Amino acid sequence: MNPGLTLAQVALPQSRAATHAVAKLATGVVTHAQWVRQVQAWCAALQQVPGQDVALYLDEPLAFAAALWGAWHAGKTPVLLSDVHPQTSAQLLPQVAACVGQLPNAIVTAHDAAVVDAVALQPLNMTQARVVLFTSGSTGMPERIEKHLAQLDAEVHALQSVFGADFAPPGVQVLATVSHHHIYGLLFRLLWPLSSGRLLGTHFARYPEELVQQLQATPSGLLVSSPALLGRLPAQLDWGGATTGLRGVFSSGGPLSAEASMHTQQLLGHSPTEVFGSSETGGIAWRRRAEHSDVWQTLPGVALRVLDSGCLAVQSPHLPQASVWWETADRVEASPDGHSFVLLGRSDRVVKIAEKRVSLTAMERSLQAHDWVKQARAVVLEGDGASARVGMVVELAECGWQVLQQQGRRAVGQALRSVLEGVVERVALPRSWRYVEQLPVNTQSKTTQQSLLALFNPVVPQPHWLERNTTQAVAELYIQPQLLVLEGHFPGATLVPGVAQLHWVVSLGQQAFGLKSRFADVQLLKFQQPILPGDTVQLQLQWHAEKGCLQFALTSARGAHASGKLLEWTL
Structure with a gap:
């Protein structure tokens, strides 16, 4: 079995044949030589940037991979933003030297052919090259995690040693329903395929219907998905006709229930290969329920022990220090040989x-x-x-x-x-x-x-205050799809009704300025366009105490949504 390239070698011109296929687009095949050229262009652009950290967000995985390796070869540390919500940008972008991709004031690749030609890519130093990711925030606010390329390379080669023979290229294309801006998608959707020579999948399937279409168009595919999607695949779709070329299914992000695993196997024809781990630890173990039932098998190089608390501790080359035991909050029952275990749940909170x-x-x-x-x-x-x-x-x-x-x-x-x-x-x-x-x-x-x-704050979104003084305030509001004000007002159209927007103005105006006023009238009221689930809107407030007037405007990247004045009730 081909062990694959190290991540230090992936973008070197001599590491693969110039005509080796990296990805397939609707317009044709992208060769290794063409992709390396994109890496060189990003490297040339980023070499001109002072500072170390570079924020990176690109939805298209092929372009993302070129920018990622371009940053590494330029000596930069790419910081992978998990989303492009204004709140995330406001928190993280002041800490970086430049932005790449779908971010404010993003730089672009070098276009001068002579400048790009002058970039000579050398093997990366895997203990110096790093990437910054963020946890998903499942137990609180997302935390910054820094990983050296050596950690990621060790994990890629562990995956290849266990699974590589089952999904050997050429021609195997990776399809995904998960983002490459987090560790699971980054490893399975980009790093492992580029190391092993598989084709990158260039589309993202958000819904089962999209997945069916992509599977139908893929002669030989490997699906990288999540328990959230696999457990709820609609049985009425044409899975039989879509999965003739499917070679296997991966799932991570949380254990897949036995029921969901069987459901997936019945529809897709494969028992999902589940990978257990975290952003901090990397991959720890794997299982296929059809073969292993509830028992997880450790990945190569991972050692485990059970603490007095009943929780799992691991040593692994995927950790910052391979010789240090990392204590998890997962309770386990380990086998006598120390190479497998059963999860018993999280430790008590x-x-x-x-x-x-x-x-x-x-x-x-x-x-x-x-x-x-x-x-x-x-x-x-x-x-x-x-x-x-x-x-x-x-x-x-x-x-x-x-x-x-x-x-x-x-x-x-x-x-x-x-x-x-x-x-x-x-x-x-x-x-x-x-x-x-x-x-x-x-x-x-x-x-x-x-x-x-x-879910327990269903009326007013949680405000992120950008500015607040005695007369002016600006709050950013992310419109969670679960807000109850979105439901039931307009059949067939999920949007924030005007009365709810006025309630937000009153509630947040009282919070911003300490008002105890009641409002009796609204003037100059305009509703320009609807506020939809997933929108991030900015609420600007001005309090004119002498007039008893609260002036407001709701805007977003799509433009103005609403504006007007609320007048204080007086006798």
């Missing part, structure tokens, strides 16, 4: 509610044992101390939905609360419940703390 110590994990496990519940996630609401309370988000099973529809929320709530009465004291039981068809997940199949909390 213990919080204080009404002066009582409460295990959120224990509550989640108890609910998930109930026939009505598929998954449950607990969050702490309303700050700390005596004011704190537990909110519970429950993804109901089909029988749970039937009870909800037939008997109502009260019956479901009473039944589920009774399950928890033996787990926590009554005073600490969840006081707020949300029932969902599926837990909110991001593109990496992670359910983040922010997305769960948004």
Whole structure:
């Protein structure tokens, strides 16, 4: 089996034949020589940038890969933004020397042929070349993680040693439903294919219908997906006709349930290969349920042990220091030989509610044992101390939905609360419940703390204050798709109604300026265009105390949405 190139060699002109196919586009094949030329152009442009860190965000994976290697060969550290929301940009872009791709004031590649020709690419130093990524924020705010190229190279070659023979090129093309701006997509969608010689997939399948179309157009494909999509593939689509060329399926971001794994195998013809790990640890282990059931097999080079707490600790060349044990929060039962284990769940998250110590994990496990519940996630609401309370988000099973529809929320709530009465004291039981068809997940199949909390703040989006003084304030609002104000107002059209926008103005105006005013009139009111789920809007507020007037405007990258004046109620 071909072990593949090291990541230090991938972009060197002599590392592959000039005509070797890197990717297939609608316009034809992109050869290794053509891609290397793009790397040289980015290297030439980035060599002119002072400073070290360069922000990088490009949706198209082939262009992203060229910019990534161009940054490394220019001696820069690429910083991979997980999204392009204004809040993310405002937080991270002041820390970098330049931007590449779909970012403000982005630089472009060098166009002068003589300048590009002068770039002589040399093998990268894998202990000096680095990349910065961010965690998905599943337990809080995303954290910055820096990885050396040697760590990524070790993981790529571990994947190749285990799976390379099953998906040997030539002709195998990687298809993806996950982003390459996070570690899983970066490794499986870009680094491993470029090292092993597989074709990069140049499209992103957001929906099952798109995936069917891409599979139909791919004679030999390898799918890189997530539990969120695989567990909910619609059976009515033409999977039989689409999967004749599918060679295998990968899944990561969270364990795939036995039910979802069997569902995927029935539709796609392959038991998914699951990879267990994290942004911090890299890959730790893998399994195919059809072969291994619940048991995870360690990847080459990974050593494990079980701590006194029952949690897993690992040593791995995928870590910053391969000889140091990294302690995880995952409880496991390990095999005697130390090469496999069964996951038992996350370690307890213990919080204080009404002066009582409460295990959120224990509550989640108890609910998930109930026939009505598929998954449950607990969050702490309303700050700390005596004011704190537990909110519970429950993804109901089909029988749970039937009870909800037939008997109502009260019956479901009473039944589920009774399950928890033996787990926590009554005073600490969840006081707020949300029932969902599926837990909110991001593109990496992670359910983040922010997305769960948004379900309990369904009227006003969480403001990110950009400016605030006694007379002026500017807040950025990300319109979560879960906001309840989006539902039910306009059949067939999900948008923020005008009355909700006025409520936001009043609520955030009171928060910004400490107002206790009530407003009796609105003047010069204009609604120019709708606010839609996924929009990031900016709310500008001006308070004219002498007139009792709150002036506002709602805008986004698409332009103006609403504006007007609210007048204070007076006797």
